[in-house]
Amino acid sequence: MDRSAQSSNSLTLTGSVALGTGVMIGAGIFALVGQVAELAGGWMPWAFLAGAVVVAFSSYSYIHYSATNPSSGGIAMQLKAAYGPGVVAGSVSLFMYVSMILAESLLGRTFGTYMLRPFGMQDSDVWVPVLAVLAIAGAALVNLVGNQLVERSATVTAALKIVGIAVLAIAGILAAGLSSLPRLITAAGRTPPDQGWVGFLAGVTLCILAYKGFTTITNHGGDLKNPKRNIGRSIIISIALCTALYLLITVAVTASLTVPEIIEARDYALAEAAQPMFGDWGMRITVLIAVVATLSGLIASLFSASKLYDMLREMGQAPGLPGRPGHQSLYITAGLAIVMAAFFDLSQIASLGAILYLAMDIAIHFGIIRRLKNDVAANSWIPLLAIILDLAVLVPFLLTKSQSDPFTLVITALVALAIVLAQWLAVRHHQHQ
Secondary structure: OOHHHOOOOOEOHHHHHHHHHHHHOOHHHHOHHHHHHHHHHHHHHHHHHHHHHHHHHHHHHHHHHHHHOOOOOHHHHHHHHHHOOOHHHHHHHHHHHHHHHHHHHHHHHHHHHHHHHHHOOOOOOOHHHHHHHHHHHHHHHHHHHOHHHHHHHHHHHHHHHHHHHHHHHHHHHHHHOHHHHHHHOOOOOOOOOOOHHHHHHHHHHHHHHOOHHHHHHHHHOOOEOOHHHHHHHHHHHHHHHHHHHHHHHHHHHHHHOOHHHHHHOHHHHHHHHHHHHHHHHHHHHHHHHHHHHHHHHHHHHHHHHHHHHHHHHHOOOOOOOOOOOOOHHHHHHHHHHHHHHHHOOHHHHHHHHHHHHHHHHHHHHHHHHHHHOOOOOOOOHHHHHHHHHHHHHHHHHHHHHHHHOHHHHHHHHHHHHHHHHHHHHHHHHHHOO
């Protein structure tokens, strides 16, 4: 029996929220602050707030389907129900799976970057990927123990990092003066994006990565107690918690560092922001929180991604390894994440993940409108608005990247093409059997 069937209804609401925030509060805030500042400038806190708004509308489709049809492969099942078993459902499901793998590699490289920051080696082309690989392998070992340890570790570490980040943010705001708080709602003293609204909207695209971990909660349906009620509650609580934390920390960072300073330290901006406010000890505390956040995020993300792959294998949309089933999905997921972490930098990983995720997200909402709205009692206008919001941030992001980083767009297109081609060949193979 595979891991997806080991237990049922073992996750509590608290455990589900911990797993969701465990994925969300990791690389999302520790690595993406600098990446977002590069695009959104001093408007960075507003970009994170706008990202929360986009994700809030997106969550509607996931909540309605998953609450009606809870399973351990929520997104894959939703796509199959909307598009039937074929190339579209299989390809888009794999878009989601690959975006989750990219999130794991992002967490791994963020772990390596922050671990090396006290030694001034955070830009090492060798040690950052080495530590990333070790972190992913360690998180996979924790997952081998089983669901209960994953839930217990996620709950404890989620509490630690939520409290740690909140204390760090509030202390930073107090150190900068309470006058920094009104800057969240005023443009006074803020450096506008170099590319104006196009840059701001492109920055929002990356912010969405900091929230997209909420989708992993839909993969807990087979393990969650009272899923029809708790899936929606878990998603809403997770998004709300992360929004509050992200706003606090981005206000603190922009109060401590100028936009050029944030961009210069873009892969470890939070540690850099803590140093002028609190000295070396503040930087070390930030590093400690980042290490806890990224490792716990890896554990939670590997758990959810391997659950999704279990479902894809059962549906015949993804291959397995020869031999006994065992923990195949975990091995495949961790192995792919290790490869990504070893060969791509944080900016490339974030861009590739954001594009694939938004493509999947649009397909989810279109599927609700096209076929499932009556089955899950959904209003069509909310998924339609979610599609409009997704396109409103994705198109500027693609335009910006086409000028600054066309290589990543080529890689993204090749990955998407390979996934679609593989699904087409798989469908043809099944038809001729």
